[in-house]
Each structure stands twice: as structure tokens, then as C-alpha cells.
Amino acid sequence: MLALLLLHLAAAALAPLLVRWWGRQAFLALALVPAASFGWIVSRLGSVTDGGDLRETVPWIPTLDLEIVLRLDALALTLAALVTGVGALVLVYCARYVEPDADGTGRFAGTLTAFAGAMLGLVLADDLLLLYVFWELTTVFSFLLIGGDGRRLAARRAASQALVLTTAGGLAMLVGLLLIGRASGTHLLSEVVSKPGSGTAMVAGTLLVLAGAVTKSAMVPFHFWLPAAMEAPTPVSAYLHAAAMVKAGIYLVARLAPGLADQPGWRPVVLGLGAATMLVGGYRALRQTDLKLLLAFGTVSQLGFLVVLMGAGSRELAAAGLAMTLAHALFKSTLFLTVGVIDHATGTRDLRRLSGLGRELPVVAVIGCLGAASMAGVPPLLGFVGKEAAFAGLWDAGLPDRTAAAVVLAVLVLGSALTAGYSARFVWGAFARKREVVEPVGADSRPGALFLAAPAVLALAGLLAGPASPLLEHLVAGYADTLPLFAPEPEHLGLWHGWQPALALSAVSLLGGAALFAGRAAVTRTQRRLAVGASADEGYWNVVQGLDRLSILVTGTTQRGSLPAYLGTILVVVLALPGTLLLTRAPWPGEWRAWDSPVQALVGVVVLAAAAMSLRIRQRLSAVLVVGVTGYGLAVLFALQGAPDLALTQFLVETLTLVTFVLVLRQLPKDISERHRPRERLVRGVIAVGVGALMAAASAVAIGARDAPPVSADYPEEAYGFGGGKNIVNVTLVDIRAWDTLGEISLLVVAATGVASLVFLRRRTGAVDRLDPAAGATHGGDTPAGGGRAPRGRWLAASVTLPPERRSVVLEVITRVLFHTILVFSLYLLFSGHNEPGGGFAGGLVAGLALVLRYLAGGRYELGEAAPVDPGVLLGAGLLFAGATGAGGLFLGAEVLQTAILETTLPVLGDVKLVTSLFFDMGVYLIVVGLVLDVLRSLGAEVDRQEDDDDPIELGEDEVVIR
């Protein structure tokens, strides 16, 4: 069974390709998949007729106790045969229905095949959650098929309406399934049915599951999505919205009825909604003028009928229901496909414009009449057999309550009369010659044999299955026998049961239908007179619009559009919640010390003073410098605290930050203008002081609460033993917590890419600005030599490109002397970092500062000469290095990112100890250099270029900037 599902999946995936190769003939090949499934399923008939079943269990997610459990019993076999059989025929039909050169055929074919697979999975699934998965899959495919290519408003609305309604029901059903599974203590449908749980949860679960079935099977008051879904192409209507998907709700009701029919609430909901739906659908079908809509409302009506039969929970009605399900699938898809043929031949489905088509297309007319006769319940077709069995069952018993049975019987007879009425209307509308049609639309073309094959086969099946219905008895009984029998003895399926009341009721319904048809003018007038302004469909739109209004109201009230207001709200919440906890629950430290050392207090005073000044200063650069002072002060504190690595990194980063600030701020006005009213400033101040006090208290509490031995107590030993390094902080970064570091350097890559993409609008980066001897864009008069080597008589390669007033000989000399020294020092930091202060971060920052020096001294061409690489390459290479080192540990027999230590003696170098985490650190080094280079290339060189070229934004000819 799983193989069948996988076959459908493969076929769906291949479908677009097949359609590209073979055009619409590909549908014939695709039809083989459901056809083969049909053959296999029917061949299992023998093993399920006596109440037996076939099972397949495949473990799926063992930790969640999820399995793929598939089960084929009599009910599943009937539905699966329907799904695959009708599916194959509809695919064959598509091979002629679809225009040869139509767009989107590949997608359509794939979706339709995938739907067939999902529907098959739905009826085979025995696991509750698996059932739900397939259930929602059919919803999604239905959405795609109704929406089509998404270019028409009506189709989009119909698709979203169907999706919203069935998904809402589906979600309710999911909750219901979980409740039922919990109450019954099992996740298998078959076990739930045989041993259902009890209690409130079970009742609630049952009702929620019914909500899913009711929306899926288009019961009142959710019936309106089904007629709207007629926007879909006719094969989709025939398959999804007549034979298969809308039967999912019927199937679920039938599947659960043996176990849950006696739950309180089941019968009132199922019988009440089913009966109401049958009447509403039939009533509205009688006044449709579009043949497809007529059939759609007819489907709504018949679904109500089926839900009544399947949900009654008695053997006799379940048997009738299963027979009727088969009959309905056969005749309704026949009729839809017939309408598709008519639409193809004449270009219309409007029965006010069709006339005399029966004579023009006699074969189509015969097929259509067979389908309609079965729908109306005319003997000897299968529709008659099913209806007759239903009437007989209800006449004898059918329900535990006799009064209810009588009411339901009356409704069913009335509904059947309506059904007979709109069946007659269909035949008359499609094929009869009508005198009142002035300009009838004739058939432009005659449908070919293959086009008619599918409806013909389905109609013949309905015709033959009537007399042959005793043969179905075994199959039907295989399911129906799981339900209690209320009648004295079971009625068997068959055409002739002798003169009995049910026969009379069938005759009454047919006569009623004939009367409705004969008096159709009067019926139409009455319906017009009774028409009310409101409809369920309008109710739906009103609800949707109400939700829209509500969401706008909520959004409008909460989103005021001011960033400070949002941040302020967050901070006030921080003050209110953790603040309260801190005041009431936190353990306050009992004793205090003034400081660790007087120097610490001195630095603290400087940092605080700088922070306070930063609030007042409105001059941009000064404010930046003052904030920089707090950073440098922090570095001193790090050093005092015994963290040389931190102090080093903080110094380097603070310097780089200052440079980056200057690069950007040079374009901005000198002063920051004040935009806040005094009252706003007061509020900001209150919040700021509050949060500051909160954090001060939090830090005091946190320091005071540190009394357990830290997790890092063993780090020194592990660092040397496993990590092979003496600098514990560095080993922590590249080994003990290497996963963290990997994530953090990835973040650096993202940040660098973000910087570049904000400055370079279209590409990640522009071309590297190299010296071009031919261009001669210099200010020095003579042409600079290429190749990155400074020519004789000059200190730097490209500084001549700068205007003289921007050049500084002192800086050029210093750069020339120091650049390579700094680079060597950065490498030293990288390689010695495992045992001494340093490492990839510090080394990379130092190398970055060397580049900053080159750029400041020589401009953007100098930067290009110093680092003629794309920063993206550096970043990518770094990430690759770090990641590959992690994977490398695996090959050396360790875990991911575990350090391996290789020690060997080399001829010249002597003892060499190579730690693999060094390569990880190299990756870090490359990424940090790449980050700095990216910042310089974007905010430095590219901004220079934009100013030099007077090209504010790099744009193509057809691009515009939306401001």
C-alpha cells in the first residue's frame, strides 16, 4: 500500500516533465498509476469481505511514537477503489479535455495526480495523525486546483474560501483527533473504533472531528464553498468535488460511526445537518441555470443524504450508505464529465441557451440520461438500489428512536423528490429541445471516442451495478456488520424485494420529482418570491470583513509607528516584571566592598563621566569619541580583572569602531539636531534611570549569588589535556565552546554581507579598484605603475591617485614602514594565540587595522592594491576553514569540532605540535579580516567612488530608487 502512495508521488513529480515531452497525451500515462492501484486494490477483495483487513506498518518518527500505519478493510477498499478508479478515468478524460497548447498543463497534471495519491492515503491511513496529514494535503491540492493559474479573481476567491473553511474545520478536527486519541489511549483509528474512550474529552473530541467532516463535505452552514469551487476545470469538479475529496467527510463519519455513534451529540449533529443540507441543496439546485452549478448544489444535497445514512450508526443504513456512496460517485462524475463535453462542444453550460443537443450529440445524451436516471433513483440503476435500501432500512428501524426515524424518512423522501426534480431539469436543460430558446447554441465539434470513454464507462458501471448489486453485498456487509442491527433482519442489496413500502416511497419520490419538473414555472416563481436577502455565503464574507476590521483596529491601536515608543514599552515591561521580582524575591548581598583596587575606582569614574557627557554632546564626532572613551576604559578594567585577551580585543575593536564611525559620519552634518520635546526627554530619562537602577541591582544580586563552584573549574585541566593549549580563553573559543564560536562567526559573515549590500545596491560588492595604467586617473602627473609594487621614489603604490591636499607624507612613510610588520604581528598573534594572549579574533583585528592604515594613507586604490580580493571570498573561505575543521575531527575518529593533536619531529623545525583547532582559528582570522575589509570597501572605498564619480547610487538604466 505504501508502494502505491509512493508511486503516486513519483508520478506527480514526473508529471510536468511528461507533459513537456508528450503534451496532453501524458495524462494517459499518468492514468496508469491510479489504474494499477485500482487493479491491486480490487484484487484484495477476497481478503477483506469477511471483516478481515490488510495492514502495513512503517516506523516514521519513533521518538514521537509516530508510525505510518495503513489498513485496508471493506470500507477503505470501497473508497480506495472509487478514488483510484474514478481518478484513472478522469485522467484519461483530461487527455482530451485540456487544450493541446494550454499553459500550466504540467502543473495541473502534477497537482491532480498528487491529489489522487493524497486521497488514497487518506482512506488507507489508520494512524490518527497520518489521517490528518493526508486530510490537509487534499485541502492544499484542492486549493491549488481551484485557484488554477491564479489569474482570475473569482477563482482566487473561491480557492481561498474553500481553503479557509476546510482548514478551519481541519484544525478543529486535529484537536478532536488528539482528544479522542488521548481519551481512548491509542493513536490507531481501528483501535479507537473498537474501544472508544468515554468522558467529556471524548464528547468534545467527537464534536470537533465532526466539525472537520462537516466543512470538508460541505454541510450546511458551510455548504457554499462547494458551488464556488466550480470555478475549477470540469475534471477537477468531477473528481474532487463529486467523487473523492468531498467524500472524505463521509468517509470519516462512516469510519467513526461504529465506535462513536452513541456518543452524546453525534446523532443530533449528523442527522440534523445532513437532513438540512439535503433539503437546502436540492431546493437551490432546482433554480440553477448553469448546468455545473446545478450539479454542484445537487452534490451538496446528496452529501447531506450520505451523511445521514453513514452517521445513523445502524447496520441497515450503513449498508445503504455505502451502496449510495458508490452510486453517487459513479453518477455524479458521469454527469460532470458530460457537462465538460457539452461545454467543450458548444462553449456554454447555460441551459437557457442550449436546445436540441440530444439530437446533435446522441451518445452524450444517452450517457447523461443514464447518470441522471441513477441520480433520480430510477430502476434498475445503482442509485435506485441505494435509495431503496435506505428507505427500507428507515421503514423497518434504522435508528434507535422510532420518531426520529420517521422524521428522517420523511425528509429523505422529500429530498429524493427534489433530487428527481433537478435530475429531470438537468436532462431537460442539457439535451431537450426548448421552444423558448430563440437562438440555441449548437455543437461546434463532435467529441471523440477517448473524450467520451470516461463518462461512458462510469455510466455503464452505474447501469450494470444495479442488477449486479447482490454481488456488492459481501463487500458492503464487510463494513456494515461492524454496526448494530436495529431492524428485525438485514435487508440485502438488490433490485427487487417484492411489493414493500420502500418501493412505494421510491415511486412517491419519483412522482414528486416529476411533479416538480412539470410545474417548473410555478416552482421558479415560488422560489423567487421566497428568496431572502441573506445567504451563508454573504455571512462568510461578512465574517471575513469583520476580522479585517478587527485586525486593523488592533494594529492601529498598538502600532503607533514610533520606534522610541515601542522600545519604551518593552523597557517598561522589563521594569515592571523582572523589576518586581528583583524587589520582592532577590537575595540581597549582606556585605559590600568598596573596590578591588583604587585604580579600578578611578577608571570607573572616568568611564561614568564619559557616559554622562555623551548624553549632552550634540556634536557628532565628539559624542563618538566620548563613547569611545568608555570602551577604552572598559579595556583597562578587563586588564585589571585579569583578562588580557579581552583587553587586547577591546582596544582593537574600539579603534576600528572609531574609524568606521568617521568613515560614515564624514558625510553627515556636524551636529545632531534635537528632535524631542522636554517632556519626551523627561520620560526617556525616567525610563533610563529606572533601567539603570534595575541593572545595577541585578548585577549586585548576581555577584552576591555566586557561591556554587563554576562550571569552568575544570577548564584549565581540560584545556591542556584535550585542547592542547595553555591560553584557556582561546581554547574555550576554538574547542570547548567551538559550536558557539561557529555560530558567532557566521553572524559576522551575515553582518558583513549586510553592510556590503546596503552600500552596493545591486551586487554583493563592486569590482576591486585596482590601479589602471591606461586610465591615468592621478593627481601626481605621472602614471603609477600597476602590480601593487610602489615605484621608486614613492612610498605607496597608489597614493598618487589622491588629490595633493589629502595626502600626508608622514602617514605614507609610517604606513610603508609598518604595514608588513603589523601583518607579521597579526600572524604571530594568530599562531601563538593557543598558548599566549592572542588568537584568531585579535590577529584578524590587527590585520584589519593594517588595512585601515593603508586605506587612510593611500585612498581607495591603495586599499585595492593592499588587498586585491573580494571580501566575500575571505568570509567564505574562513567559514569553510572553520566548518571543515569541525568535520575533520570526524575523520580523525573524534566528534565534530573536537581537537586532534598531532605531534611529530621535523628535520629543521624540531618538535612540532600541531593542534587541529588552529585551523578553526585561521577560519576565525579570515572572517574577521573579511569583515574589516568589507567595511572598508563599502563604507570607505565605495563611498569615495560614489563621490568621485558623482554617482550617488549605482543604478542601471531601467532602475529607479523608491524613496
Add this chain to the structure above:
Amino acid sequence: MTPTIVFPVLIGGLYAAGIYLLLDRSLTRVLLGFLLLGNATNLLLLSTGGPGGMAPILGYSEPEDMSDPLPQALILTAIVITFGVAAFVLAMIHRSWRLARNEAVSTDEEDRRVAARSATDADELDPDELAPEDRPAGHADSLPVRRIPADDVDLPVTGVER
């Protein structure tokens, strides 16, 4: 462990200054506030790491004299990441200035528009007001007799389906 007075006061002062700047509309001041907050948080991490000690490097000091290496490793990456994020915000300032000659976070116009139209709704299409061929089928008992090819003007019309 006995807390010093220096650290909580310093941390509280940096947080207060950072928050005040963060609540400004000028992006430059927001970024400065962000940097102050970053410094304050690093200091908070460091202070909770216990009393200061010798550098955590073997051979330079004994393990029992060392300061706790774990917060140091956390802070080290945080410092570099703060630089990355600061560079990103600076790039945003640059772009905002380039495009709009403005580096302030102004009020979000879209939010204001949404707030102003609380009485209307997003989907103002009433089925009754639609052209018959666009109406939901169940609504007026009518499906379009002929499908129209497309209702979106700018999509190319490719083939008429039936």
C-alpha cells in the same frame, strides 16, 4: 561572594546612559546608546564571573589564582559581534542619509495610515458590487458563461482556457 560597589554603580550608569540614547530618534545616538549598552553588558558578564585574578593562561599562573575564563570567552565574541552590528547600523545610517538626507528614525507612515483607517477594512470588495464574472459562484447562482482570460492588467495573457 562579596560585591564591590564600583561594578554595580558603573553598570547601572552605563545602562542608564545607553537607554537614554537608545530612545532617541537620531540613528547616530541610537547606535551610541547601543554601544554603551554593549559595554555595560560585557561588564555585567565580567563582574558576575567572580573576583579578578591572574590571566587564565597556564604557565603564567596557577589554576586557583586565575580569573574565570568562561565569561571571558563569552565577552570576547560579544565584543567582535558588537563591532559587526555597529558596522551594519552605520551602513544603515549611510544609506538612510544617501537616499533620504535624513538619519532620524521617523514615524512609520504605514503604521500611521493603518491607525487612521480604523473604520474601513482591508477587503472592501462586496460580492454584490463585483462584475458578474468575478462574483463567487454560490453568491448569485451564476457562473460566468465564458471565462475571461485575466483580470490582472500587467500579467501577459497567454492562451484562453475553458
